[in-house]
Amino acid sequence: MADGPGRTPSCGGGGSRPVERRPARGTRPTRGTRPAPAGAPAARPRARLHPAAWWLWALALGTAATRTTNPLLLALLLTTSAYVVTTCRPHTPWxxxxxxxxxxxxxxxxxxxxxxxxxxSPIPGTHVIVTLPEVPLPAWAQGIRLGGRVTAEGVLFSLYDGLRLATLLVCVGAANALASPSRLLKSLPGALYETGVAVVVALTFAPNLIADVQRLRAARRLRGRPDRGIRGLLQVGLPVLEGALERSVALAAAMDARGYGRTADVPAPVRRTTAALTLGGLLGVCAGTYGLLTAAGADYGLPLLLAGVAAALAGLRLGGRRSPRTRYRPDRWTPRACLVAASGVAVAALLAAASTTDPQALHPGVVPLTAPTLPLWPAAAVLLGLLPAFLPKEPS
Structure with missing residues (x-):
């Protein structure tokens, strides 16, 4: 006679005992947990950071780097950008x-x-490091020399100037590593969509090329083939170019399928107004910037710049009618994005103010040859750029 469900057959005429049911492997017991109420709203996922916030932060740090030649401040800017990139960058190819x-x-x-x-170097110096053989040049090449004395003052001046340009490049690289190019393209206004596509494709070329080279070199190492030197470079270069060509053809097909370059019909008065506002705004921005950079135009520079920016934005707003596009889940400017952008802008503004109030600290001289010093409050201003690393992380 079969026993009931949940019981084992008896042996030797004994009774039956209940079967002990154990939870399946890999599951956790639910003892002590409370089920969610039926009418409770689901937790909303936290919004991702706007990509323009990373670009504003990085470009502001690059602007701060152009305001100083102090190697200690430039090294601090490099360290700040490297720490933020190491902490906040996503696990993506770019x-x-x-x-x-x-x-x-x-x-x-x-x-x-x-x-x-x-x-x-045009910088005069007395501390000669080495004297190279000098090549005599004709009279029409006066002011240019090949070889000769190499002074410590000239080398340090070039080192400071080159370090400033290197810091600017690293800040642009930080923006490329932190911001998604596709999300940045989605955030552009409609009037700049075609231009934005071209810029985004150009910006993503280098990251995709680097990813292809790393992938092919790893594959060659697994096969026991050389991946370094001239031979390895030549054998890796052809597959990389083939992949770039295939990616370009696929991108062209995708852009054509999505209607790239197609515009909507806009009345002629709207087109003329858009062109006038855009051109007038750009001229106003140029004239206002020139007024701010010169002492004579300090009175009219800022109002003209603001008027030019307002006119250019109005032109872009009207120009967006020619590109009717919809955005799926557009990125929002959250308080975290505002804090990220504001931290970079604060660094740029404070260093710009320090370059006018204490130019000697931000531009150390090399004649006479002296060691640079670290100014305290400009260094503290640079540390404001570390704020994105201590904010809540972006969801993956």
Whole structure:
């Protein structure tokens, strides 16, 4: 006679005992947990950071780098950008481009030093490092020399200047590593959509190329083939070019399928008004910027700049009618995005103010040869750029 459900057959005429049911492997017991109420709203996922906030933060740090030649402040800016990128960058192909920008910045710095050693420096100096054989040049090449004395003052001046350019390149690399190019394109106004597509494609070329090179080099290492040297470079270069060509053809097909370049019918008065506002706004921005940079135009520079920006934005708003597009889940400016952008803008503004109040600290001299010092409050201003690393992380 079969026993009932949940019981084992008896042995030797004994009774039956209940079967002990154990939870399946990999599951956790639910003892002590309370089910969610039926009418409770689901938790909303936290919004992702707006990509324009990362670009504003990075470009502001680059602007701050252009306001100083102090190597200590520039090294602090490099450290700040590197720490934020290491902490906040996502696990995506474009995030690997930061190391490539670091190598590019190092190459720019080395080339700048090689030029000053070979071609000389206009900075006079008395501390001679080495004297190279000088090549005599004709009379029409006066002011240019090949070889000769290499002074410590000239090398340090070129080092400071090259380090400023290298810091600017690294800040642009930080923006490429932190911001998603596709999301940045989605956030552009409709009037700049075609231009934005071209810029985004150009910006994503380097990260995709670096990812292809790394993938092919790893595959060659697994096969026991050389991946370094001239031979390895030549054998990796052809597959990389083939992949770039295939990606370009696929991108062209996708853009054509999505109606790239097609515009809507706009009345002629709206087109003329858009052109007038855009052109007038750009002229106003140029004139206002020139007025701010000169002492004579300090009175009219800022109002003209603001008027030009307002007219250009109005032109872009009207020009967006020619590109009717919809955005799926557009990125919002959250308080976290505002804090990220504001931290970079604060660094740029404070260093710009420090360059006018204490120019000697931000631009150390090399004649006479002295060691640079670290100004305290400009250094504290640079540390404001670390704020994004201590904010809540972006959801993956």
């Amino acid at each position: 995030s690997r481009s930061y190391s490539a920008f670091l190598k590019l910045a190092l190459a720019v710095l080395l080339i700048r030093l090689v030029f000053v050693v070979v071609l000389g």
